[in-house]
Amino acid sequence: MKSETSTMKRVKMLDLSEQYKEMRKEVLETIDEVISSSQFILGKNVKKLEKDIAEFSNVSHGIGVGNGSDAIHIALQAAGVKEGDEVITTPFTFFATGGAIARTGATPVFVDIDPITFNIDAKAIEQAITDKTKAIIPVHLYGQMADMHQIKEISDKHHLVIVEDAAQAIGAACQGKKPGELGTAATYSFFPTKNLGAYGDGGMIVTSNEELAEKSRVIRVHGSKPKYYHHVLGYNSRLDELQAAVLNVKFKKLQEFSERRREKANFYSEKLTELVSDHVTVPVEKDGNYHVYHQYTIRAKSRDELKDYLKENGIDSMIYYPMPLHLQPVFEHLGYKIDEFQHTEKATVEALSLPMYPELKQEDQEYVIEKIVEFYKK
Structure with missing residues (x-):
């Protein structure tokens, strides 16, 4: 008896090999340049990507970090969120959003979502504010931004920090404003599956807040400034030069x-x-x-x-x-x-x-x- 060969069609959730075919030559040339230069940590590729993504986001600063989860945590820490504070966010998100809050010692406070967009219900935020509330983390889920204009009004009224979790929303806009323009800061993830994905982990904070940008740069290198002198408790979370090189190629498209x-x-x-x-x-x-x-x-x-x-x-x-x-x-x-x-x-x-x-x-x-x-x- 002959065995039948299955002809069932296969549709993958994501096929990164197709994208690689489009840019293979340039990616390999860029990786070779990095390896030949022997500069692997916070080199020219990281600086270029930070500059280009900051400009793309219409803000002043980009700070490359190890991953999107660290980006949220570092931005919160740089904004002064600490033990005893409360941070309002959505419960319908990847764990990193709530985990980053908890890692600062603050308490996550959840509010419901807008059933139309799956994003945080801006109207519910104000009802959850207490005298312990320090910040709001709107998550721009699936690639669509939350109602940032309304959230900005609430934050201004109550003097709150906004850290936008834009891990899934690089390039998105809300009435012409991109992540980071209305918030105190926004964070991106370059996990391989993201719209702008590396070949490993990576993340970035974007902001026009000078103080937050400088503190974030210090926190990502063990809290040292100058080198070997530590005034704050930071950790090692730097965007890798090889990943930045790959992202620079992809960013053009x-x-x-x-x-x-x-x-x-x-x-x-x-x-x-x-x-x-x-x-x-x-x-x-x-x-x-x-x-x-x-x-x-x-x-x-x-x-x-x-x-x-x-x-x-x-x-x-x-x-x-x-x-x-x-x-x-x-x-x-x-x-x-x-x-x-x-x-x-x-x-x-x-x-x-x-x-x-x-x-x-x-x-x-x-x-x-x-x-x-x-x-x-x-």
Whole structure:
């Protein structure tokens, strides 16, 4: 008996090899230059990337650090957040947001999300402010910025620091303002899967606050200034020169990559709205926003069953995030309960991210859509 060879199509969540093919020659030449120079720590590539991303973000300073998680922590520490303070943020985010707050000794204070955008509900922030509140961390989830103009009004009224977690939103804008323009600082991640991804870890703080920028530079090198003289407790968190070199190559194509993501998001949205609008809610780009679609995230009825069906048919999908921060065991001591943030908890059982990257082929998107329609017809 002859064995049948499977011909099932395979659609990856992300395929970084396709992007590498586009820029392989320049990436390898750049890496070779760094290795030949023997300058591996805080060299010219880091300085160039810091300058270029600061300008791109319309701010004065970029401070390259070891990763996006450290970027949030260092920015908070540089802004004076410490034990006894409270920092308001969203529970619907990657753990690093809440973890960075806790690592300063401050207490994370969670508020619910806007069910339309998945971002922090700006209206809920003011109700959570106490005399211990020091800062707000809005997270620009999936590539769309939170309502920064309203958050800025609240911070100005109560004299609060804003550290924007823009790990997923480099290149995004809110009514013409990019991450870091309205906040005290913003933080980026260069994790390989991000819209601007390195070939390892990396992160950056962007700010126009001179004092915060200088303190961040000191904190990232064990708190030393000058070298071997330590006036604050810092740690080793520097953006690697090799990673900066790779990022400099990729950065030149960031805007093009953002536009390609938006085109693919529009294709998904048009077809899914036409075919399965009773079962799927597509992402909403708020008026005046520029969404860069780090993830293309739908709300889906029977989400888990749909995810399983896609997997059976060779299609990757991801759940960001299955458990909100206020219910994580490590934050149990904060006393939050199930059903405390209904919009957040509903999102954890409905949100599903579909394959999304600049090189994603339309025929692959069509296959994803075909299988989603097929699932709901069953």
